[in-house]
Amino acid sequence: MKPSDLRLCEATLSTQFVPFRTPIKFGGRVMREMLVVDAAVEAETRDGRHGRGFGSMPLGNVWAWPSAVASPAETQNVMLALAEEFVRQANDDRQPGHPLEITRRLAASHAETSRRVAVSAGLPEAIPPLAQLVAASPLEAAIHDAFGKILGRNSFDLLGPEWVNADLAAYLDERFAGEYLERYTLRAPRPTMPLYHLVGALDPLSDVDVASPVGDGLPETLAEWIAADGLTHLKIKLNGDDLEWDVQRVLSIERVAAEAQAARGCPDWRYSADFNEKCGSVEYVVEFFARIGQGSPAALRRLQYIEQPMPRDLKAGRGERVDAAAKIKPVVIDESLVDYESLLLARELGYSGVALKACKGQSEALLMAAAAQKFGMFLCVQDLTCPGASFLHSASLAARIPGVAAIEGNGRQYCPATNRGWTERFPTMFRISNGTVGTGALIGPGLGF
Numbered sequence: 001m002k003p004s005d006l007r008l009c010e011a012t013l014s015t016q017f018v019p020f021r022t023p024i025k026f027g028g029r030v031m032r033e034m035l036v037v038d039a040a041v042e043a044e045t046r047d048g049r050h051g052r053g054f055g056s057m058p059l060g061n062v063w064a065w066p067s068a069v070a071s072p073a074e075t076q077n078v079m080l081a082l083a084e085e086f087v088r089q090a091n092d093d094r095q096p097g098h099p100l101e102i103t104r105r106l107a108a109s110h111a112e113t114s115r116r117v118a119v120s121a122g123l124p125e126a127i128p129p130l131a132q133l134v135a136a137s138p139l140e141a142a143i144h145d146a147f148g149k150i151l152g153r154n155s156f157d158l159l160g161p162e163w164v165n166a167d168l169a170a171y172l173d174e175r176f177a178g179e180y181l182e183r184y185t186l187r188a189p190r191p192t193m194p195l196y197h198l199v200g201a202l203d204p205l206s207d208v209d210v211a212s213p214v215g216d217g218l219p220e221t222l223a224e225w226i227a228a229d230g231l232t233h234l235k236i237k238l239n240g241d242d243l244e245w246d247v248q249r250v251l252s253i254e255r256v257a258a259e260a261q262a263a264r265g266c267p268d269w270r271y272s273a274d275f276n277e278k279c280g281s282v283e284y285v286v287e288f289f290a291r292i293g294q295g296s297p298a299a300l301r302r303l304q305y306i307e308q309p310m311p312r313d314l315k316a317g318r319g320e321r322v323d324a325a326a327k328i329k330p331v332v333i334d335e336s337l338v339d340y341e342s343l344l345l346a347r348e349l350g351y352s353g354v355a356l357k358a359c360k361g362q363s364e365a366l367l368m369a370a371a372a373q374k375f376g377m378f379l380c381v382q383d384l385t386c387p388g389a390s391f392l393h394s395a396s397l398a399a400r401i402p403g404v405a406a407i408e409g410n411g412r413q414y415c416p417a418t419n420r421g422w423t424e425r426f427p428t429m430f431r432i433s434n435g436t437v438g439t440g441a442l443i444g445p446g447l448g449f
Contacts, residue, residue, distance in 0.1 A: 003047040004163055005096035006147050010042040011087045011139060015080065018058070018387065020414045021214060025201040026237045027276030029066060034385065035059045035076055036418070037083055039138035043146040046096055053146025053446060055138040056389040057359050059083075063335075063384065064359075065131040069124050075131070082117045082127060083135040089113065090139060098164045099144045099155075100181075103136075103363040104171065110136060129338040130312070133360040134384075140361040141393055141447060148446035155447055156185050156400040159366070171367050172340055175374065184370035189399035189448065191440035195432055196235040196272060196382070197225060198410035201249075205256045218416065222253065225413075226260040232269045232435035233304075233406045235382075240278025240309065247291040254299040269435075270304045270406070272380070277335055279309040285325040304405060305330040305353055305378060312336045314345050323350035330378035339364070343371055353378030356401065358386070358394040362447075369401045379403045387411035387418035389449070392429060396448040399439035409437065425449075 016036045023032045039055045061075040070078075090106060097105070114127040148155035159181035161167070168176030204210045205222045219225040222234075236253060238246040250273065261269055279285055285306065293300040310320055312335035322331045332353030333346045343354065354372040356365045356379065372379055381398035383391060391411050398407040412419060412430060423430040426449060428438025442448035 001046070001096075002098075002163065002165060003045065004151060005046045005165070006043050006099060006102060006143070006150070007046070007096040008041060008043050008090055008093055008102065008143070009050075011090045011142065012040050013084055013087045013138070014038045014040075016418075018415045018418050021216065021218070021416060022414060023202055024198070024385065024410075024414050026063070026274070027066065027278055028239070029062050030202070031062050031385075034415070035080065036387065036390065037080065037138045038389075039087065039142040041090075041139070041142040041146045043143070043150065045150055049150050051146055051150030053142040053144070053149055054389065055141025055143075055145060056393070057134065057138045057141065058384045058386060058390060060134045060359055060384040061131065064134045065128055067125065074121075074123070078117060078121045078123060078127065079131055079135045081121065082114060082132065083138065085113055085117055086110070086136050086139055099147045100164060100171065100363050101166070102143055103140045103361065107136065107361075130335060130360070133338060133364060137359050137361045140363060141358065144362045145446035152445050154443060154445060155362075156396070157182075157187060159185060168367070168370060172371055176370070179370075181366050181370055184373050184402070185366070185400045186402060189396065189439045189442050191438070192436040193395070193399055193404070193439050194233045194270075194406040194435055195229075195231070195437050196233040196406045196408040197229070197231045198408065198413060199234050199236045199253060201237045201239065205252055223256050223260045226257060227264060229432035230264065230266070230434040231432075232266065233272070234269065235272045235274060235408055238273055238275050240275035240284070241280065243284060243287060243291070246288060247295065250292055250299055251295045254296050254302075258298075269302060271299070271302045272305050272307060273303060274307040275309040277308045277311045282309070282320055282322050282325050285309045285322070285331075286328070289325070289328050303329055305332055305380065307332050307355055307382075308334040308336065314342060314349065321350045326350050326352040332378060332380060334382065337368060340367065340371060343368060347375060347377075353380065356381045356397065356404070357384065358390070358397050359384040362393075362397070365397055373403065378405070380405045380408075382408040383410065385410050385414055387415050388422045391419075392422065392426060392442065392449040393447050395429060395437060395439050396442040399442060407437065407439075
């Protein structure tokens, strides 16, 4: 027990509806709007200090729960009901501890709570573990934020034995005995980080692709975005089940990017490719690499990593080894990563990298970051079209994890209106310069903003 141990007093939840400026397509699904969930936590320490924390995250049901039997509206409603139930349970929890302990204790009942919520909603299927993590993430962020705000310290500086009651062996396994998260996080955020700009499957690359201009003054095409923000990192959404389309999409992006970068005098830039678990085999990915290399050796060289090519369920006999692809480029798990067990299984299957996301929970992201570093895996941080506070949370996470290659941030593309107010407070985070965000600004107490 420590005097700084946190006790929850009251947790509340609210929502905001966010329409998209333009639709985004990924994994065969199209999103035109989303629901953002905000959580607030009143808490106190054992020694009587009081404060308030805040967390925000898109509900992300289309990505977290691509149901074949329930509509997106139904999964969104159920995930919101689940988030509300998690908050009710938090309000019944008065046992003090570090945020890692509190969130781990609350998570122990998530599966049973999810089962009850699904039954109550009359759903013919269970709520997936990934959807459970996303539903809990605003509350989890608020708990970590409250801890830092009460102690007047950045939450990433409260992860050592002075503050935490048990080492990482209690959360992972004996390989982490005697270690704490302070070993796997930075004491100051990196001053700047490259921003990965999303190129969705529907996004126009040049003027000839613009059928109906948005006309809101923001860039309309990839070429315009590169010129406006000085982009150096592009994340490409691919189909995964149409090799010719995928190859031609990358080669088209390379042609547009090469012209735009030459115009501004940029000698080099990077790509990542996201198949959103749609590839039927690792051979598809290997052939994709070969075809890209034949069409443009420069494009293949620029490809920094690929993300989640195979289906997310690694435990149901559908896991396929990806070693052949990982020998060419890092292959990272995203949808598959829901706990430490899934990370270990992914490593067995040849995955060589991890995509961290704040929407899976602050505690879970920190623990997976530690494990990935221990095992020498490639690291990146991606968001869930996070606007405003949720983007700052994601960026703060990325800036404090050693080795993270870049940070995705596409809220400014698809729902920029939601950034109002935040842009004025953190201009270097929302007004992109030279393709980077100014993460050095995220030094405040709590989650950094």
